[in-house]
Amino acid sequence: MKNKLLLCALSAFLAVAAASGCGSPVATEQNQTAEFAKVTDGAGRTVIIDKKPERIVVTSASFLEPLHAVGGTVVGRPASKTPTPDYAKDAAEIGAVYQIDTEKLFACAPDLVIVNKGMNEKLLPLLEQNNVPALVVPLKSYDDVKEELKILAAVTGEGEKADKLIADMDDRIKAVADKIPKEERRVAVLHSTAQGLSVQLEGSIAGTVAKMLGLKNVADGMTPMEKNPDAAPYSLETLTEQNPEIIFVTSMGNIEDIKANMEKMLAENPAWQAVPAVKNNKLYYLPQEYFLFSPGIHYPEAAEYMAKLIYPEIFGDAK
Secondary structure, three states, X not given: OHHHHHHHHHHHHHHHHHHHOOOOHHHHHHHHOOOOEEEEOOOOOEXXXXXXXXOEEEOOHHHHHHHHHOOOOOOEEEEOOOOOOHHXXXXXXXXXXXXXXXXXXXXXXXXXXXXXXXXOHHHHHHHHHOOOOEEEEOOXXXXXXXXXXXXXXXXXXXXXXXXXXHHHHHHHHHHHHHHOOOOOOEEEEEEEEOOEEEEEOOOOHHHHHHHHOOOEEOOOOOOOEOOEOOEEEOOHHHHHHHOOOEEEEEEOOOHHHHHHHHHHHHHHOHHHHHOHHHHOOOEEEOOHHHHOOOOXXXXXXXXXXXXXXXXXXXXXXXX
């Protein structure tokens, strides 16, 4: 009788334990494999983030504003020639964007590093050796910016903020493009440096904005440079044949110096006068903050700026 009572009690205990999950090896495994986010980054890497990062370091100042827009903060950032927003001024500097100081980076004790695609991937092996999660994030083209926002929102857990911001940017760009007359406008984008000129292709920032507005980049189809897939070699003869109505100029240097150099070059070579854009005084200089460095979440403003240069009667004068 006692044995039967003991057996019944044991059976009841096991039933309760099974119902509550006590001692379940599956439940233990689930707890051990819990994750905050599983992210596919801009390099195609799948990165598992165990918990919401609290000490984020970025290797480009261009990440600061998009990250802030989706609720993120940083403890480390590179030095920058552009003004640092107030919300990131207290973050430690980790060297220049082209030469990150790894000692300063690790001194920040990061639990996540946001790496600029195409520039800072060389940091990945060292970060992996030190068990610091890293995400490679693109930030040049408009599609890059939208992908960037989704990746950063996965890190902060603010997916709705990213979706709202992307939808707002799409709507603002469409509003500009819809006002532009449905006519083909042939444009060329030249990039000026101390070494000379190059031609910007569709993948460049200015090329991306021109395409958004429905403008025809005369350089489409040109063979890109070996070390720069977004540019092609410049030739005045080729440019004359392409016959652009409008020329945009981007540059890393002082804008007044660039204008003086361009005007001198135009004056010294009469062949330039055969180019409609030059003959009709349709040569425009694009600001660095929108067209040299990624405008990030300000792509709508970049689109509006370019539209103002071409159609001031519709959009007003560019300032």
